[in-house]
Each structure stands twice: as C-alpha cells, then as structure tokens.
Amino acid sequence: MHPSHFLILGAQESNLKRELSLSREASEWLFSKHFWGGLNQKYQTIFSQYEEDTLDHNLTNIVAESLQLLISELDDEVEAEVRFRYGWNEKKESLYCVLSRKTLIEEISGLENLMVEASKLNSDVYCQL
Template identity: 40%
Template sequence: MQESHVSEIADDNEKGVPAASLRLSGEFSEWLFATGFWRGVNAKCGTMFDQYEEDEATATMAQLIAASLGDKARELGSFGEGTVEFIRGWTAAGAPLKASVSKHGLLAELIQLQELLTGAAERGHRVRFSL
C-alpha cells in the first residue's frame, strides 16, 4: 500500500515550497479510496482526485474536503472498538484482498488531515495531494 502526501501551498510562495505537509499511511490512503471517500469528494467538487495521481485543491475545495472528513470521522466513531476491515483490491482470480487497520489509527490520521486542510482553507492556501 502506497503512502500519500498532502501539502499546503501558499500562493505567495513562488517556489511552491509547502507551508505545511503531512504523510499519510498506505492503510489510511487505501481505506479512503475503498470506502468511496474520494468518489464523494469528486462528486461534490467536480474534481478527479484519483489513486496514484497528484492534484491540487483550492482553499474552498480544501474546506469542503475537511467537512467531508468530519462526516467520515463521525461515521467511523459509530463502529465498535478495535480494527476496521476493508477490501483494498482483488486478485486476478477475483478473490478480495482485505486489510485490517486500527480504528484509533484511522481516526488519528483523519483528524490530522482535517486540521491541515482546515488551516490551509482559513489562510486561503491551495493544497497539493499526491494520492
């Protein structure tokens, strides 16, 4: 599973050096895709955030994504304690490839990402996603 990177980019920064950045675990990144999170964001924002791609979001889009992460956190909070299992892909024979991750770990990364996006939106900065 491939890690993702999210970076806040200040528009007045000519070299595009991130104002803040976050590395997301491969498990968290896969979970967001497997649960349809990015599909929902794409529908709301008219974007094409896709796995293994790089894209940017405006401050307004960053705020919408942060709000969607809040919804995801509330949904995840309703699950029992322990681990969350999801299908991350399929074998050539059609058998599911499953992954299990700690609910606590997912929530921690979700909150970190939400905070980065909210801060960037408040400052009017763009956000670069390398998913």
C-alpha cells in the first residue's frame, strides 16, 4: 500500500487547493472497490496502481460524481470502521486493512472536491496512484 497524489494542472488561483494526497489506506480502498478499473473499462483510460497518468478535464466531473456515489454508500453504513482485503501474504492468506469510516469519508470527499474544482476550471488532473 502507498498513498496517491493528485494535482490540478494549470490552476493559477492562489486560494485554490491545487493538490491532494490520499492516505495509503484510502488509496488502497479505492482499488479494492475497483474504482479505477471501472473508470478504465467505461472510458478507455489506463489508471493502474503504482502508476502515473493524467485525467482529462472532460472526465473530472464524472470522477467527482462517481466518488459521490461511494461517499453515499459509506454514509449509509452503520459500522464505525471499514474493513477490506488488500492483498495476500506468502502463504496466500488474505491481508486486511481496517480504517475509520469517518476518516475515509473525509479523504474521499477531499478528492471529490478537488475533481469538482478541476471540472469548473476545465483542468486536467495529474494522478499518481
């Protein structure tokens, strides 16, 4: 697991939050939900774990809307923590991550807000996943 970083390209306003980092747990959670894979399949993008790419400005609003759906799902949960499988060890036993649902919502909301701002500016977003 490692963090993901996002940067709105070409944003000139000094008061605009141009960049965001997701914790390694939140980043891994998006992959466990097949968020980027679903985007790749639907829009012929190539976002892969441990890779860098640029999200076209035409997709930033779509990504924001998709993130909002994930946030709504998290809001509907009753458990205080989110648990998900993120890999396997050398014995092929599942590895799990547990994190606060509230913290995850805050992080994913931050990414959603960044995508909304990029959409308003018609700016691409550099993504280091």
